[in-house]
Amino acid sequence: MTDSPTAPVVELSVGPVAHGGHFVSRLEGRVVFVRHALPGERVRVRLTEHDDAARFWRGDAVEVLEASDDRREHVWAPADALAAHAAGRLPAGGAEFGHIVLPRQRGLKSDVVAEHLARTAGLDAADVGFEGVEAVPGEDADGLGWRTRMAFAVSAAGRPAMHAHRSDRLVEISGMPLATAGIQDSALWEVDLSGFERVEVAAPAAGGQLLVLLVPAEGTAPAAAQRQARRVAQGLGTDASVALLAQADGPAADGRGALQRVSGRTWLRETVEVAAPGAPYEYRVTGEGFWQIHRGAPALLTEAVLDIVAAAPGHRVADLYAGAGLFTRPLAELVGPSGAVLSIEGAPGTSKDARRNLHDHPQARIVQGRVERRLGPALAELPDAGGLDAVVLDPPRAGAGKEAVRRIAAAAPRSVAYVSCDPASFARDAAYLAREGYRLRGLRALDLYPNTHHVEVVGHFAAE
Template identity: 60%
Template sequence: MSTQAEQGAGDLIDVEIGAPAHGGHFVARYQGRVVFVRHALPGERVRARLTDAGEGARFWRADAVEVLDASEHRVPHFWPAADALARHAAGELPVGGAEFGHAELGYQRELKASVVREQLERLAGLKVSDVGFSGVEAAPGERPNGLGWRTRTAYSVDAAGALAMNAYHSDRLVPIEDMPLAVPAINELGLAALPLHGLARIEVAAPSAGGAPLVLLVEDPTARPGAAARVAKALPEGSNVAAITQQGGSAADGAGTLRRLRGRTWVAERAAGREYRVTGEGFWQIHRCAPDALNEAVQQILAPQPGQAFADLYAGAGLFTVPLAHAVGPEGVVLSIEGAPGTSKDARRNVHGLDQALIRQGRVEKVLRQEVSRLPGGLVGVVLDPPRTGVGRDGVAAVAAARPARIAYVSCDPASFARDIRDFALKGYVLESVRALDLYPHTHHVECIGALVPAPKG
């Protein structure tokens, strides 16, 4: 066996797997060095291929390619394209996006709960028993197998014109036949059977309550024109189809030229008993059950009443803004701030007729500082639903300066959530309670919903 100093990416090592770590990895040790291993489970002994290693590195990364002693919680992977062991055995890489698919669904939630606890204790300095955390809950209405929940998917097209997705942290494209995590309406489009030459990507949005998906065909600027029109004709009747011609980025960036090919360029969504319109470039929660589940959690934390003032920050298409506006009524006000121009336009449409909703587009903390003094009576509560990077110190400072009585923080990343909770504590706010919902089954991701209140005086 080669010495540690000689080993590098591609080498095989045998390791015992320990606790889960944030990001879908598990902690192992090899000759005194920490190795973060994917596609394993605690208690297993595996053979792993190093993917990131070197004598000067603080830690190494590796993928399990063979299980020598299996966990009792290991199950056959539901998706052949993402089955790491089978793909590595065939000399191929697995597709990303289903890295926990080899574990029992209930055990996946135990792993995620362990990560949430560790992040809150290590980064925020909390005892989770003090904030009522009792584990990761299944989303209301979740299917027993945890499949068919994604209402938004993004695919690539490989050089052969086949539907594909990226391997984890790689430019390598893996051809796929279907996407088992997607809602049936997306798989029923039959994208893998279509000739996709001339396209760079395909992005699909399906309404969570059912209905025809919106298919965005992103054309390859280096290919001959006409691919999007050709593929649109091959899609099932009733599909909504648009084409995007651009030089880079994604449809969500709002860059490039969008042209309608069939139907409409938006999908109708419904949450908390309200109707929404979300365009192809707009943001909406991915899990089909998430909009209702998160709205219920936010309403419980904020308990809005007529005449009160709230702020919905990182507001997206207005998922929380609309119910809050109805709750506070014409005498109240909801300041809704979103950074992305296209998504902010969606929010403006969705609050049509609700004059108490003030839609603002721009950098959240800057706009909040400008607008908060104009709110009558001051802020009663704030909703935070930031991107994966979190609110950040400047955002925390801006929210704390507004002195809301309650903050509902919705986070899709436990690490940035814990860091922001720590920063809120420095500004006089404490985490009163926290829940975690499994809105991303078969992946390492988890959604946290925290309630923050001003720290007791004295």
């Protein structure tokens, strides 16, 4: 792999979009996956991976010779590959579609969704009601100001930074236009973060005090980490709560880190307004807990899921990979005291959030563990043991997998609402569900990640 800004540069014609933010080109018969380009363009490409033995190469467009009409000035300068190359540096990773007008971004993402459905699941997108990627209501015209969660590396100078794509190199940044105003306007960009490996920032969608998690650099003594964290907290002032996220048992991101309060509190309050019983819903989400990133995603996804599940009093529903209970809470309201909702979440801290958020709903049973291991036993422990009326699942990017799908099918739900942030793993699991007798009856794709290649899909599966 080559991550030098002086790597070889070649001239290529750009072909169709591929999953992952790349576009397919060819150089003397070899496939080259190019970022920062558009179909139909003629560009000069800096090769970032060009091993002679590799089946394909990778590269960044660094000069446009023939531009697409859908190209625009990049929305975030540090990620602009053209400007970075001219300045002799690498672009920051992220915002890899920031050079493309929003309607074309959504068209490209629609192509990716349809391609994976056809190639992996053998489905025609039109046959399952797919009408293209939808914008979030009220979205900014440039696709900015939507991220309520951010994670940054820390440079040697103690500044927020991002890694270059598939590289250990860091690019210092002084702002993040994709983030909500609470993050963008904070003092984070001016605070000395020396002594920390990573900083994670979360902002309530409705506004209010930020929560900043600091991950100490490897080998930092606990007392030194506390002193450094207090210094950061003082720099941030009253605009943010600060906590330390130690990595005693593994990567902090897996939910096993030890969360230590430094100032303020270690959790946020999120509010979700939807047209459902008991709304608006309030959720407590701890710093390391999972919550949807786009400010409009919680309400939009909740409405989509409830439309599919059609939960009613007395129903039995499982909410798998349930997070802090975003879907569990309205489902518990809908099934009422005569029904049951089973929540299964793998991350211990996030499962504790769900327990707190559902503490006054006895019809909700909160289980922590892996879905493929806990679903069967947990169902057997519900009152009037039996199957399920419906299942909701929102797995991580890797998807649910064959064994989890098999366990879901064994519970014989009439419908399954599948929320996914990756069309490739969704299509794979759609094929697994088809083998278990579940047909994809409807599919929506939501643009919850503007200016990136990511897209959220919501599938409605029904028993045949």
